[in-house]
Amino acid sequence: MKQYYVYILLCGDDSFYIGVTNNIERRLIEHKTGKSNYTRIRQPVKLEWFLMLVDINEAIRIEKQLKGWSRRKKLALINESWEDLVEFSKNYTEYKSNRINKSSSTSSD
Numbered sequence: 018m019k020q021y022y023v024y025i026l027l028c029g030d031d032s033f034y035i036g037v038t039n040n041i042e043r044r045l046i047e048h049k050t051g052k053s054n055y056t057r058i059r060q061p062v063k064l065e066w067f068l069m070l071v072d073i074n075e076a077i078r079i080e081k082q083l084k085g086w087s088r089r090k091k092l093a094l095i096n097e098s099w100e101d102l103v104e105f106s107k108n109y110t111e112y113k114s115n116r117i118n119k120s121s122s123t124s125s126d
């Protein structure tokens with residue numbers, strides 16, 4: 018059974034690179050030796066997170082999903098901060114509204 022990996026690298030400029038590969042060891046070497054356009058000028062790179070899957074379509078779907086996430090949501094995933102991940106997954110408008118309501122409910126009448 019073939020294995021695929023979705024992975025997140027932290028680059029030297031503090032940006033994230035998210036990718037999919039069927040050989041994570043080879044791909045990391047490529048990133049570290051400048052054989053990837055994005056990471057070539059953003060050295061050093063460090064593997065921060067990965068997920069192994071057996072379905073390439075699922076791996077691609079997750080890669081695209083992660084690329085759409087905010088930086089703080091990616092950090093919550095990397096740090097396994099599950100409560101933050103749930104909080105940051107809420108609709109931004111709902112999140113902003115809840116923060117306003119919480120602030121106003123703490124004021125005295």
